[in-house]
Amino acid sequence: MHHNILEIKQLKTYFFTRSGVVKAVDSVNFGIRRGESLCLVGESGCGKTATALSILRLIDSPPGKIIDGEIRYHDEDLLRCSGKRLRQIRGHGIAMIFQDPQSSLNPVFTVGDQIAEQIRMHLKLKRRPTMERTLHLMEQVGIPRARERMKDYPHQFSGGMRQRIMIAAALSCGPEILIADEPTTALDTTIKEQILDIFRDLKQQREMSILFITHDLGTVAGIADRIVVMYGGRIAEVGTVYDIFDQPKHPYTHGLIDCLPDISARSDRLTSIPGMIPSLIDPPDGCIFSPRCPRSMMVCRQKRPKEVIVSKEHLVACHLYS
Numbered sequence: 001m002h003h004n005i006l007e008i009k010q011l012k013t014y015f016f017t018r019s020g021v022v023k024a025v026d027s028v029n030f031g032i033r034r035g036e037s038l039c040l041v042g043e044s045g046c047g048k049t050a051t052a053l054s055i056l057r058l059i060d061s062p063p064g065k066i067i068d069g070e071i072r073y074h075d076e077d078l079l080r081c082s083g084k085r086l087r088q089i090r091g092h093g094i095a096m097i098f099q100d101p102q103s104s105l106n107p108v109f110t111v112g113d114q115i116a117e118q119i120r121m122h123l124k125l126k127r128r129p130t131m132e133r134t135l136h137l138m139e140q141v142g143i144p145r146a147r148e149r150m151k152d153y154p155h156q157f158s159g160g161m162r163q164r165i166m167i168a169a170a171l172s173c174g175p176e177i178l179i180a181d182e183p184t185t186a187l188d189t190t191i192k193e194q195i196l197d198i199f200r201d202l203k204q205q206r207e208m209s210i211l212f213i214t215h216d217l218g219t220v221a222g223i224a225d226r227i228v229v230m231y232g233g234r235i236a237e238v239g240t241v242y243d244i245f246d247q248p249k250h251p252y253t254h255g256l257i258d259c260l261p262d263i264s265a266r267s268d269r270l271t272s273i274p275g276m277i278p279s280l281i282d283p284p285d286g287c288i289f290s291p292r293c294p295r296s297m298m299v300c301r302q303k304r305p306k307e308v309i310v311s312k313e314h315l316v317a318c319h320l321y322s
């Protein structure tokens, strides 16, 4: 058995809006193992960020609320521990890089001060070791002339460099798990590869677990150990990189793969899966993918599919396999 250091069980996170209840996370289960890169993929709006924010109880409330479930971290349930304990875990045990880096860096403080602040808050080091650690972290994420650049403000850095600073800040207290929400999405191809390299290094050098979130399945091939495919607030499929790319089961996963740019240039490639992303308010009965699914059957519109184990590491929620 693999040991999960974080386990998400039956998680339900809803947003109570004027137009209705958005079931952003609707009974989601998965675990993160020590030292692995786990990638959470799915089109935008399928509940990836809501899942990540729920782990650290950072869902805006109102309108959001975690309705049910368990988030096991070692022997604790993060949904039930005290606020004080949770603040200890944030940063120290589980750190997060948020989807929008602009909103996470404060424009009025130097980047050095912002990383140092994290270290001061969580590790309570003296001034000098704090500054040394800040410098070391900035060098580790590949910021050139780090000693000088510590004194610069966020706007003086490029998008790629700002993302490196976000990573440095997240690493400041040596977390066991790093959650990175779309960390490469706003970046162009070359910079994106450089940032992915940092994540690969982190996994190798430290025994860190990474939850890497992206809407782009293409990004994850080079970094994931396992992949969780999410659709409409639910898990569609879970497997190793090999399972997902070479033995995909769920028609949604097939759809995502068909949309990947192809070097062998098949001309009939899709650019996106036909049909619309469902509203998560009053989702249809049955499988939430059935309205878009090319293989939809009668049962798919009636019953929500259970998760079926197809091989050792491979799990799919689809009536074709039950």
Ligand SMILES: Nc1ncnc2c1ncn2[C@@H]1O[C@H](COP(=O)(O)OP(=O)(O)O)[C@@H](O)[C@H]1O
Binding pocket: 015, 017, 022, 024, 042, 043, 044, 045, 046, 047, 048, 049, 050, 051, 060, 063, 064, 280
């Ligand atoms: N603050 C909010 N208020 C209302 N609905 C929200 C809020 N945040 C997210 N949602 C809804 O929850 C669903 C999942 O969103 P999100 O987790 O951001 O998706 P993803 O990260 O996969 O793009 C979407 O339908 C989105 O509109």
Ligand SMILES: [Mg+2]
Binding pocket: 048, 049, 050, 099, 181, 182
């Ligand atoms: Mg998101």
